[in-house]
Amino acid sequence: MQALNNLFLIIADFIRSLFADPHSVWANLTMDVINFIIVVIIIVLAALILILLERKIAGWTSQRTGPNRLGPRGWFQTIADALKLMGKEDVTPAGADRILFKIAPMIVFSLPMMTLAVIPYGNQMAPINLDLGIFYFLAVSAISTLAFLMAGWGSNNKYSLLGGMRAVAQMISYEIPLLFSLLGVVMITQSFNLGVIVQDQHTIPFIALQPLAFVIYIIAGIAEVNRAPFDLVEADQEVVAGPFTEYTGLRWGLFFLGEYGNMTAVSALAATVFLGGWQGPFLPGWIWFWMKVGIIIFFMMWVRWTFPRIRVDHLMHLAWKVLLPLSILNIFLTGLGIYIYRLVMGG
Amino acid sequence: MSIDKTEDLILNMGPQHPSMHGLFRMVVHLEGETVTEIDPKIGYLHRGIEKLAESRTYTQFIPYTDRLDYLASPHNNWAYVQTVEKLMGVEIPERAEYLRVIFGELSRIASHQVMIASTALDIAGWTAWSYAFRDRERILDMYEMTAGSRLTVNIMRIGGMSAEPPAEFWPALKSFLDDTPEMLEEYYGVFLGNEIAQGRLKNVGILSKELAQSLSITGPVLRGSGVQYDLRRAEPYSIYDRFDFDIPVRYGCDSYDRTMIRMDEIKESIKIIKQAVRDIPEGPIMAKVPKVIKPPVGEVYHRVENPKGELGFYIVSDGSTKPSRVRIRPGTFVNLQMLPIVAKGWKIQDVVAIFATLDAVLGEVDK
Numbered sequence: 069m070q071a072l073n074n075l076f077l078i079i080a081d082f083i084r085s086l087f088a089d090p091h092s093v094w095a096n097l098t099m100d101v102i103n104f105i106i107v108v109i110i111i112v113l114a115a116l117i118l119i120l121l122e123r124k125i126a127g128w129t130s131q132r133t134g135p136n137r138l139g140p141r142g143w144f145q146t147i148a149d150a151l152k153l154m155g156k157e158d159v160t161p162a163g164a165d166r167i168l169f170k171i172a173p174m175i176v177f178s179l180p181m182m183t184l185a186v187i188p189y190g191n192q193m194a195p196i197n198l199d200l201g202i203f204y205f206l207a208v209s210a211i212s213t214l215a216f217l218m219a220g221w222g223s224n225n226k227y228s229l230l231g232g233m234r235a236v237a238q239m240i241s242y243e244i245p246l247l248f249s250l251l252g253v254v255m256i257t258q259s260f261n262l263g264v265i266v267q268d269q270h271t272i273p274f275i276a277l278q279p280l281a282f283v284i285y286i287i288a289g290i291a292e293v294n295r296a297p298f299d300l301v302e303a304d305q306e307v308v309a310g311p312f313t314e315y316t317g318l319r320w321g322l323f324f325l326g327e328y329g330n331m332t333a334v335s336a337l338a339a340t341v342f343l344g345g346w347q348g349p350f351l352p353g354w355i356w357f358w359m360k361v362g363i364i365i366f367f368m369m370w371v372r373w374t375f376p377r378i379r380v381d382h383l384m385h386l387a388w389k390v391l392l393p394l395s396i397l398n399i400f401l402t403g404l405g406i407y408i409y410r411l412v413m414g415g
Numbered sequence: 416m417s418i419d420k421t422e423d424l425i426l427n428m429g430p431q432h433p434s435m436h437g438l439f440r441m442v443v444h445l446e447g448e449t450v451t452e453i454d455p456k457i458g459y460l461h462r463g464i465e466k467l468a469e470s471r472t473y474t475q476f477i478p479y480t481d482r483l484d485y486l487a488s489p490h491n492n493w494a495y496v497q498t499v500e501k502l503m504g505v506e507i508p509e510r511a512e513y514l515r516v517i518f519g520e521l522s523r524i525a526s527h528q529v530m531i532a533s534t535a536l537d538i539a540g541w542t543a544w545s546y547a548f549r550d551r552e553r554i555l556d557m558y559e560m561t562a563g564s565r566l567t568v569n570i571m572r573i574g575g576m577s578a579e580p581p582a583e584f585w586p587a588l589k590s591f592l593d594d595t596p597e598m599l600e601e602y603y604g605v606f607l608g609n610e611i612a613q614g615r616l617k618n619v620g621i622l623s624k625e626l627a628q629s630l631s632i633t634g635p636v637l638r639g640s641g642v643q644y645d646l647r648r649a650e651p652y653s654i655y656d657r658f659d660f661d662i663p664v665r666y667g668c669d670s671y672d673r674t675m676i677r678m679d680e681i682k683e684s685i686k687i688i689k690q691a692v693r694d695i696p697e698g699p700i701m702a703k704v705p706k707v708i709k710p711p712v713g714e715v716y717h718r719v720e721n722p723k724g725e726l727g728f729y730i731v732s733d734g735s736t737k738p739s740r741v742r743i744r745p746g747t748f749v750n751l752q753m754l755p756i757v758a759k760g761w762k763i764q765d766v767v768a769i770f771a772t773l774d775a776v777l778g779e780v781d782k
Binding site: 130373 | 424433445535537539541545546612615762763
């Protein structure tokens with residue numbers, strides 16, 4: 069049991085033990101490379117599974133079957149789709165800003181790699197154990213706004229431009245409640261380190277102490293990854309996939325990978341900060357972690373296929389007039405709670 | 416010197432655009448996301464149906480009417496064959512009249528289901544879309560049982576109906592009618608009752624009563640603007656004077672009420688079909704009309720309440736087997752006039768919603 073729980077730590081120690089000095093520069097570098105590869109594998113696997121899951125859930129909610137032809141129950145559909153995407157011609161539209169157009173999907177894809185690197189997947193299993201984990205996570209994920217704007221501007225397409233503009237307005241607005249919703253937890257734990265935050269939840273997950281913050285985080289998180297009902301950036305009915313209109317083949321696929329990677333990252337942060345991360349009885353920690361992430365992702369997909377798209381002014385209204393005051397109220401209440409707790413406990 | 420106003424962004428939406436139903440195109444002038452001017456362009460689906468009629472016999476033209484408002488083809492057949500019957504002075508058998516009412520109202524339900532579905536889809540309600548299409552499928556199955564085809568059913572003939580519904584039609588119809596209240600509840604639950612959807616549709620695209628009347632708008636769009644006008648009641652054709660039903664009307668004048676009015680009309684159609692099924696007599700389904708249809712010299716105009724508005728046919732006969740001139744007055748073509756006026760000043764996504772609530776079928780607009 070213990071061995072299973074620490075499976076990956078044991079493997080890591082084994083690899084390190086192959087070096088003469090297990091903590092030499094070379095050993096550390098090797099471990100970093102391996103960690104990096106693991107994160108990439110996580111994203112690609114997540115995208116492969118999630119795309120299929122999304123289509124299946126879409127089918128279940130709207131009483132269809134979803135993909136069911138290729139492989140058992142259609143499980144190989146995403147692989148076939150990925151192969152198809154690779155075979156597509158890579159078109160750069162005439163008049164596009166070539167550099168911006170080409171690097172935008174790479175940036176979008178690289179961000180979940182950077183954010184997922186600080187998540188603790190199990191006890192002491194964060195690929196990079198950063199003291200400023202939450203801070204780093206939010207700072208890095210904010211870059212995706214820029215990438216969408218680059219794609220929108222660089223495509224030389226009016227729909228893309230509108231989509232890019234929407235991305236900036238929406239993502240910057242929702243970043244603030246997202247950030248504020250996490251502050252309550254930081255105030256309780258007195259730490260930005262995600263590992264410490266998970267350790268502190270060994271008695272009770274923070275969703276019980278911060279229910280309001282959790283709700284705000286989920287809403288702002290869905291908006292942050294541009295999923296319905298906040299998918300104004302890529303609204304096909306209005307701006308025809310927005311920044312992605314002109315993309316083809318693998319570049320478009322990278323946006324897709326990035327979207328699902330970002331979704332995994334936001335869900336992973338929610339699981340870590342509010343649902344107790346890898347904490348849980350009986351099963352190994354890393355299984356608990358992925359189960360919690362899975363529940364949040366399922367919830368996000370469920371919402372996506374149930375709700376229509378929100379109106380653009382209501383979107384801003386919700387962010388600035390509802391979520392932001394609520395998140396500030398939450399910080400105030402948390403501070404009050406901590407103060408009373410200290411008074412009572414005499415801390 | 417300061418520049419107070421930047422140049423408008425001119426955006427071409429359509430004819431290949433996900434939310435332009437069929438082949439509609441509009442050139443939109445944008446200031447940011449706000450629409451300052453809309454220039455609708457139609458004609459991408461123009462097939463010259465009116466001209467084609469002049470080289471077809473009266474009977475041969477019936478399938479062409481299917482291709483007008485292809486979401487409610489029995490109703491188009493009905494409008495056309497009734498016009499010709501009016502010209503010839505043919506009385507059709509009772510049973511055929513009842514069957515025409517049943518199929519006409521079924522097509523009204525199917526058309527309104529597509530409207531609800533496509534409005535939901537245009538504001539990204541994918542699930543509501545598939546629910547409505549799932550239920551419409553049952554109507555298409557009933558068409559298929561009777562006429563053999565599902566979309567362009569060509570079910571009516573001059574003088575009656577093309578076919579008697581088979582035995583399995585009646586149980587299918589009954590179970591469909593019984594399930595409809597539940598369906599409507601489902602549409603309301605997943606789409607029209609949803610707060611986000613209401614936020615998208617309520618108070619958006621106000622078409623005032625005066626404007627609607629001055630633009631000679633008809634159909635559910637007019638009734639959603641507070642005018643209780645329906646040809647089935649105003650000028651009862653066929654046997655509509657025998658049925659007990661209401662003309663629903665809503666006073667919101669906005670996109671939401673234009674959508675909800677369709678829900679109300681489905682309920683009324685169910686009432687009519689139930690009465691028709693109860694009262695339908697036995698008998699022939701075709702009147703005695705000559706093999707070769709040769710209406711007397713003259714001209715006639717007849718109009719019916721199509722699911723999308725008033726559909727009128729004007730036929731000039733020179734006494735030969737082919738009409739001398741056919742003119743079609745399509746409901747949505749006239750209704751479409753309101754779009755540039757009403758949608759001005761709204762955001763681009765509201766324009767998409769307003770256009771969806773018009774329920775334009777380009778087959779009818781372009782003819």
